[in-house]
Amino acid sequence: MKVGVLKGNGIGPEITAATIRTLNSTGLSFEWIDVPIADEAIAQYGHPLPPQVVNTIRELKVVIKAPLIVNKGRGRLTCAQPDGSEVTYPSLNNAIRRELGLFVNPRPLRGIPGISGKYADMDVVVMREITEDVYIGWEFRIGKTSAQAIKLTTREAAIRVARYSFEYARKNNRRKVSCLHKANVLNYTDGLFLNCCKEMAQEYPDIQFDDFMIDAACYTIIKQPERFDIIVTANQYGDIFSDLGAGLVGSLGLAPGANIGENVAVFEASHGAAPDIAGQGIANPGALILSGALMLEHIGRTRESRAVIEATRLVMGEGRVLTPDLGGNATTMNVADEIARQIEIILQSSY
Numbered sequence: 266m267k268v269g270v271l272k273g274n275g276i277g278p279e280i281t282a283a284t285i286r287t288l289n290s291t292g293l294s295f296e297w298i299d300v301p302i303a304d305e306a307i308a309q310y311g312h313p314l315p316p317q318v319v320n321t322i323r324e325l326k327v328v329i330k331a332p333l334i335v336n337k338g339r340g341r342l343t344c345a346q347p348d349g350s351e352v353t354y355p356s357l358n359n360a361i362r363r364e365l366g367l368f369v370n371p372r373p374l375r376g377i378p379g380i381s382g383k384y385a386d387m388d389v390v391v392m393r394e395i396t397e398d399v400y401i402g403w404e405f406r407i408g409k410t411s412a413q414a415i416k417l418t419t420r421e422a423a424i425r426v427a428r429y430s431f432e433y434a435r436k437n438n439r440r441k442v443s444c445l446h447k448a449n450v451l452n453y454t455d456g457l458f459l460n461c462c463k464e465m466a467q468e469y470p471d472i473q474f475d476d477f478m479i480d481a482a483c484y485t486i487i488k489q490p491e492r493f494d495i496i497v498t499a500n501q502y503g504d505i506f507s508d509l510g511a512g513l514v515g516s517l518g519l520a521p522g523a524n525i526g527e528n529v530a531v532f533e534a535s536h537g538a539a540p541d542i543a544g545q546g547i548a549n550p551g552a553l554i555l556s557g558a559l560m561l562e563h564i565g566r567t568r569e570s571r572a573v574i575e576a577t578r579l580v581m582g583e584g585r586v587l588t589p590d591l592g593g594n595a596t597t598m599n600v601a602d603e604i605a606r607q608i609e610i611i612l613q614s615s616y
């Protein structure tokens with residue numbers, strides 16, 4: 266099984282090594298293909314995301330991606346298109362998603378007994394639309410003292426992410442889809458997004474549907490997390506809301522994610538490159554390891570996927586081998602080794 270690896274920067278290389286270590290312990294034979302990105306791609310091709318790299322990822326179809334540092338206010342990136350035109354993206358991470366046509370970023374937020382306190386039972390999946398909204402990159406300076414950004418919402422993208430959310434709910438026996446928006450202020454953009462979700466809800470009478478204003482949703486998930494199940498929302502709200510949820514679960518280091526397109530999928534943690542702890546070997550690898558479990562499920566390896574999830578939750582919940590974000594003093598690799606050991610035990614006992 267060929268799987269691409271974008272090992273990123275900051276804590277990226279450390280958590281990537283830990284993830285590969287644990288996924289190898291499933292006994293599946295992976296061929297990990299290093300794909301150059303950012304500085305490595307600049308050294309090789311003169312661009313952080315050249316067409317050669319985009320094509321390699323498309324051919325590989327399945328990629329594990331670690332986080333990439335994007336400099337504040339200087340992240341914009343222009344990519345050449347096959348027809349000779351150019352598209353400018355607001356950041357390298359955004360460019361990867363959009364160059365590959367990835368349209369939904371599912372981010373499961375699941376509490377762990379022993380770690381998550383009153384959020385131990387939380388079990389929510391945020392379905393974040395990732396092609397539009399204010400992250401489209403249409404920002405302009407107006408003279409020296411003003412700037413504006415355009416928020417784009419199209420029916421096509423809203424219907425696509427809503428359909429994906431209801432389909433996911435049905436396939437995974439989930440009870441409800443909630444749309445988060447601010448349609449009381451953004452009448453046309455969020456109004457359209459909400460109406461598309463309502464329209465899609467009509468096609469899935471077996472799944473409940475409701476909607477929340479994004480600000481009220483932030484309050485409600487803290488007070489009554491059980492009111493949420495599957496959440497469908499626009500790009501920026503989903504980005505922010507999923508970090509809030511990760512905080513409730515206990516750490517960004519427990520928040521996995523995937524970026525799904527028609528024929529290609531990129532699996533990455535919800536968190537960033539954590540430059541404040543990079544190079545110290547203390548980052549929590551849990552989020553990227555759980556993203557690896559999403560990758561295993563995606564390629565049809567459900568048994569191994571479940572073993573990775575169970576082992577990760579067991580090690581975290583047990584509390585013996587934890588990184589400092591969860592109050593422990595273990596290293597990234599200590600955690601990976603312990604999860605790998607548990608994966609082997611689980612898989613052996615499930616024969």
Ligand code: NAI
Nearest residue numbers: 332333334335358517518536537538539541542548549590
């Ligand atoms: P961040 O998510 O990297 O870090 C926020 C806080 O969470 C920090 O205190 C960090 O130490 C902690 N944290 C994050 N992941 C952790 C882990 N696995 N284990 C333990 N602690 C962890 O967000 P920040 O600091 O705003 O961004 C840092 C850089 O990452 C920026 O350049 C940003 O643009 C980039 N970024 C990249 C993303 C991606 O590649 N998909 C997503 C988000 C941010």
